[in-house]
Amino acid sequence: MMKRFIPILAALAMLASACGSDGSGDAASSSGTGSSSAAATTAAPAAPEAPEVSTEVTLNSSPDDGITDDVIKVGWIGDLTGPTASAQAFNAHGSAAYFECSNADGGIFGRQWEFFGEDDGYNAEKSAIALTKLIEDENVLALVDLGGSGQAAQAIPELEASNVAVIGPPQTIDPTLGSGQFFHNIAAYGDQADIFVGEAANRLGDASNAVVLGIVLEVPSGTEYATYVQDSVTAAGGTYVGTEYVGLRVQEATAQIIKLQKAIDQYGVNMVALHGAPFHNELVLKAMSAAGITEIPVVGIHGVATNSIFENSPEDVTDDTYGVHSFKTSSSDIEAAPMMTRCADLAGYPGEDKVNNFAHGFVNSYILHQAIEKAAAANGGDVTRAALTKALQGKFDTMGISCDIDWTTSNHSPCGAPFTMDRASGGMVPAGEFSEYAEFLDGVYGIDPVTFEVEIAINSSPDDGITDDVIKVGWIGDLTGPTASAQAFNAHGSAAYFECSNADGGIFGRQWEFFGEDDGYNAEKSAIALTKLIEDENVLALVDLGGSGQAAQAIPELEASNVAVIGPPQTIDPTLGSGQFFHNIAAYGDQADIFVGEAANRLGDASNAVVLGIVLEVPSGTEYATYVQDSVTAAGGTYVGTEYVGLRVQEATAQIIKLQKAIDQYGVNMVALHGAPFHNELVLKAMSAAGITEIPVVGIHGVATNSIFENSPEDVTDDTYGVHSFKTSSSDIEAAPMMTRCADLAGYPGEDKVNNFAHGFVNSYILHQAIEKAAAANGGDVTRAALTKALQGKFDTMGISCDIDWTTSNHSPCGAPFTMDRASGGMVPAGEFSDYAEFMDGVYGIDPVVFEYELAIGDPERSLARFCDSPSFGSLAEKLARDMGFAEARGFTMEAVQCSSGPANAAALIADEVDFVNNTPDNMLGIRNAGSDVVMYAQSIDYHFFDIVVSTNGAVPTMDCDQGDWECAMAALSGTTVGVVARGAAAEQIARQLLDSAGFDPEDTTYVATGLAAGSIAAMASGEVDWCICFEPGLTTPTMTGVAYAPFTLRGGDGPDALAWPSLVRTTSRSLTETAPNLVRHYSAAGVEATAWMRDNRDEAIVKVAEYLTAGDAELAAALYDNNIASLSTTGLLDRAGIENNIAYALGRGIIAETMSFDDVAVNLED
Secondary structure, eight states, rough: OOOOSSSOOOOOOOOOOOOOSSSSSOOOOOOOOOOOTTTTOOOOSSOOOOOOSSSSSSSOOBBGGTTTTTEEEEEEESSSSTTTTHHHHHHHHHHHHHHHHHHTTOOOBBBBEEEEEOOEEEEEEEHHHHIIIIIIISOEEEEEEEESHHHHHHHHHHHHHHHOOEEOOOOSSTTTTOTTTEEEOOOHHHHHHHHHHHHHHHHHGGGGGOOEEEEESSSSHHHHHHHHHHHHHHHTTTTTEEEEOTTTOOOOHHHHHHHHHHHHHOOOEEEEOOOOOOHHHHHHHHHHHHTTOOOEEEEEEESSSHHHHHSSHHHHHHTEEEEEEEETTSSSSSTTHHHHOOOHHTOOOTTTSSHHHHHHHHHHHHHHHHHHHHHHHHHHOOOHHHHHHHHHHEEETTTSSSSSSSTTTBSSOOOSOEEEEEEETTTOOOOOOOGGGGGGGTTTSSSSOOOOOOOOOOOOGGGTOSSSSSSEEEEEEEESSSTHHHHHHHHHHHHHHHHHHHHTOOOOBEEEEEEEOOOTOHHHHHHHHHIIIIIOOOOSSSEHHHOOHHHHTTTTHHHTTTTOOESSOOOOTTTOOOEEEOSOOHHHHHHHHHHHHHHHHHHGGGGEEEEEEEESSHHHHHHHHHHHHHHHHTTEEEEEEEEEETOOOOOOOHOOOOOOHHHHOOOOOOEEEEEHHHHHHHHHHHHTTTTSSSOOOOOSSTTHHHHHHHHSHHHHHHEEEEEEEEEOOTTSSSSSHHHHHHHHTTOOTTGSHHHHHHHHHHHHHHHHHHHHHHHHHTTOOOOHHHHHHSEEEEEETTTTTOOOETTTTOOOOSSOEEEEEEOOOOOOOOOOOOGGGGGGGSSSSSOOOOOOOSOOOOOOOOOOOEEEEOOSSSHHHHHHHHHHHHHHTTTTTEEEEESSSHHHHHHHHTTSSSSSSEHHHHHHHHHHHHTTOEEEEEEEEESSSSSEEEESSSSSSSOOTTOOOOOHHHHHHHSEEESSSSSSSSHHHHHHHHHHHEEEEEESSSEOOSSHHHHHHHHHHSSSSSSEEETTTTTTTHHHSEEEEEOOOTTTTOOOOOOOOEEEEEEEHHHHHHHHHHHHHHHHHHHHHHHOOOOOOOHHHHHHHHHTTTTTTTTHHHHHHHHGGGOOOOOOOOOHHHHHHHHHHHHHTTSSSSSOOOHBBBTTTTT
C-alpha cells in the first residue's frame, strides 16, 4: 500500500481582495468615500483633460445595481494565473490603473470606484462561478471585459437575465456573440485576416503568391481566426495548406515547428499566420529561430502585436514579424498617452502603458465612466444596469486608443481595420517575460500573489476505487512470461512510487492500494485481469496495460467504465482508438527517425544505409519495422526485409543465419532491433558468436536498458545504440534522488537505473497529480470520469520523460525520446532476467518462475497450402500472400480453388479439397453443429463483411428515414423481397436478424438467391429484388452507379447489438492445427503481412483490386479500397468477445442446436 509524498504544486493565489472597502478578501478593488447624492463633480483622471460632462446631475444610490452611497462597483473576469495570463493580466492592470487614477482625482459623482477582478485561470467553470459571484453577491454595475471567447459565450443567459453589460469582450466569428450585452471594441477577425492578406501582397508581390500555414492556440478563437485567414487567403488566390495547434499549457513548440518545416518542404509555405497569447507566440518564434526558419514572414493578431514579442523573441525571426492589434499605447502620439503613463505609474505598473492589452483595459474603463455620466443625465440620476446598457448605445471618446466608438442597436462591433506593429514601428520597451510581471499583481487587488497549499478534502467513492482508507490503482502486464524482462520493471517502478508515497503519508489521508495483475503476455489472461480490476477491485485507474494487442482489445471495457490508463504501449495509432489512453512513450515514427539519424552518423549519409529489421513477433514489432522501413526509404536508404524473433525462443541462431545471408546478398550494414531485453540479448549474443561485430545495431526500449550493455558481449554492444522515452536516476534529473530512495525502500535496489522502472514510476507520479487536480476541480468528488477529464492538461515529470500536455485531440505528446549507448548509459550490473525472479516475490504475492520456451514458428510441416478463392475484398490478402511472395518467403506455396459462396467454401473444406477458407463465423458454427471438426484460427475482417443496399428500382426506391436509422429502414423494407448470396446461408441469416431485431416477422419477407456481386447487382437493377445483403464489390458498385443506396451501414457500426461480431474469419480443420501447426501459423502471418502491404501501398493495392475484382475499373477499385481497407484485421487475432456474441447469434437464429464455447470453436495460434 502506498501514498503520495510530493508537496502539492503551488499556484498563484486568486487576485481578488477589496482595497479600502469591506476587506472581504474576494474583490480586487480601488475605492474611497463619498456622499450618496453629490452634485456631479465627476472626474475622469486629470490629464490631459477629462471629458465634458454636466455638472447639474446627481447620482442616486441603487445598491442592487452596484451603486451605493460611497462606491460604484465594477467587475472583471479573466486569466491572471493560467495559460493566457501573458495577455489578459495586462488588461486587468489597465482597468485597475484607470480606476486608481480616477479615484485619486475624486472619483465619480462623489463616489469611489470599487473594482472586483476575478481570476478564472482560463477555466470555463471558474469563469461561470465568478460571474454569478460578481452579479449576485457583489452586485456589480457592469463588467469591463470577460476574457475568453468560450467563457463569454456561456455567460450570455446570465448577463441578459441580469441586464449586466460587458465593455470590450473577446471578438469572435459572431461579433455580438448572440447578445446585446456585449459592447465590442476589438476589430473583427475578418478585418484582421484581410490585413494578413494585405501583408502577403506587400511581402510577396501579390497575395496570390502566398502559401500559408496557420499556427494557432488550441482554443475556439484560434480555430475561428484560422478559418478567416483561410477564407481571405483563398479569396485572394493564395493557398492555405492547413492549421497546426499549440496547446494551452505547452512549454515548447518544437512539434509545431517540425510540422512547419515539413510544410515548407512539401508545399513551399512562405508565410505563417500566428495566433495565441504572447507567451505561446514567443515559444513559436523561439522554436522557429532554433530550427533556422528565419526567412518566412510571420503575421499575427493581438498576441503578436505586443512589445514583449519583439523584446523577448530572437531578432532573426521578429525582423519579419508583423502584428495586428486594436489598441494603441502611450508609445503612440495619441491624446491618452500622458494620462496612461501617469495612471500606470500611480497604480504601480510602470511601463505597462506601452503594452497594448493594458491600453485595452484602460479604454474599457474610460468608456464606462462616460456611459455612467450619460445614463445619469438621461435618467435624472437613476443609473441602473438596464439604464447603463441603454446608455452604451451611441458615441464615446477613446482619446485615440481604439477606433471611434459608435455602438448602435444593430451594431455592437464598430471597429474595422485595426492598428499594426512591427519591429521598426512598434515603439517597444523592455517588457520582460510574463513571469517578471508577478510583482505588478501586488497591490491592485489587495493581496500579494503567493503560493499556497491546496486545502481540499476528497470524498469517498468506493465504486470508483476511493474508500475512506485507500485509493485503488491497477496494473496489468507480463511478470512471468516472455516480455517480463521489460514489463516487470515497469510494475516495480509504480510499486516503488506508491510504497514511498505511503511511507510519507499517502494522499488525502489515504494509502495507495496497488493491484498488479500478471498476464504472462497472454491476451486472454489480460482480458480476465481487466474485468477483475474494474468490476471486482473497483480500481480508479490503471498505470499501464502492457502489450499493444492487450491494450487494443481492452478499449470497449475501458470506455464503458471510464477507466483511464496512464503510460500504455505506443503503436501506429497513438490513441489506439480510445480517449482512455494517456501516452508518454515516444511514437514509433519518432524513434524510427532517430534510427535514420544514427545511420547518417555512422555511415556518412542515411542514403548509404542497407537495413535488416530483427523484431519480436508481436504487433508492435511489425509496426516498428514498418516505420523504420518508411524512414530509411524516405532518406534514400534500402530496407531489405524483416526477421522475426519468437516470443518464447531461447536462442536466435536462425535469425542470425538470415542476417548473414542478407549481408552477403544485399550488403546489409545496419540492424534495426526490437524486442524485450531478454530477446535482444539473445540476438546480440548470437551476432557475437557468429562474428558479426562490425555492423551497428540500433533499437528502441528493449535495447536502451542497462542489462543489454552489461550482459551482452562488448564486441557487439560497443556499436549498439538504444532509444528510450524515460531517463533513470543515472541521469542528472530532478527525480533521481527520489527514485533511488523509493527503489531502496520498496526492495528494488539498483532498479532506479533501469528505464522501464522509471516508466512505471512517472506513470504513478502523474496519477498522483491528476487526482489532486480532479479533487480541486470537483469539490473533492473524484470519479473515474472526473479523473479522465483531469488528465487533459500539463503534468510535471521531474525530468523522467518528455513534458506532458495531454489535450482533447492529442494523448501522445512525446516526440523525440532519450538515447543510450555504452559510452553514456550510466549502466549498473543489472543481471540476467532470471536474476530478477527474487524481486517479484512479495509484491504480488506469488513466486514467478522462469520458463524454457520453444521457437515460436518453426519451418512449415507441409510445402503446399490450398485455399478457397472467392471474388471478394475479404479474400484479397490470400491472393496477395500468394502473388507478392509472402507465402514463398515463409517456405510454402499456395494453390487457389475457386469457391462461389459461403456454403461452397464450407463444402470444399469438409471434402478436404482445400486447407483454408474465409467464411463467416456463424457458417463455421453451422458446420461444427453438423459434426465437422473445423476451427477458427484468425480474423480476416474486424468489422462487417456483409452490408445492406436498397434498390432504386424496387418497391422502396427512397425512404423517409434519417441516415443510420436502421430500425426505420427495416420498417420500410419488411414484407418486400431481399436478395441473398445463397438460401439459408450467412446473408439470409443477417437479413432475418435485422428484421427480427427491428420487431418484424422475418417470414413476411421473400428471400431470393442472387449469388455473388454480379447477380445481386443485376437483380437490383431489374427490380427483381428490393434490397440486398451482399459483400464487395456488390456494395460499392451499385451505389456508385445509382442502382442502389445504403440507408445505414453495418460496417459503420449501425444495426442491432446481435450483429456486433467480426464477419470473416479464417478457418481450417482441427486436424491440420495438430499435424501442421507451423503451416497454420505461417499461413496466418503471411495474410497479416499482405494486409499490411495493402494498407501501406494504396496505389499499388488499388491496381491489384482492379485486377482481381473490378475487371480493370480503376475508379471502382479505388472506391472499394477506400471503403473497406480499414476493416481488414492488422493482427489476425480473433476477437473473443465478438466470436462469443456470434455464438449467441447463431443459437438464436437456430444455426446451432446448443451453445458452444470459444475454446470449442477456435484455437489460439500461440498455443
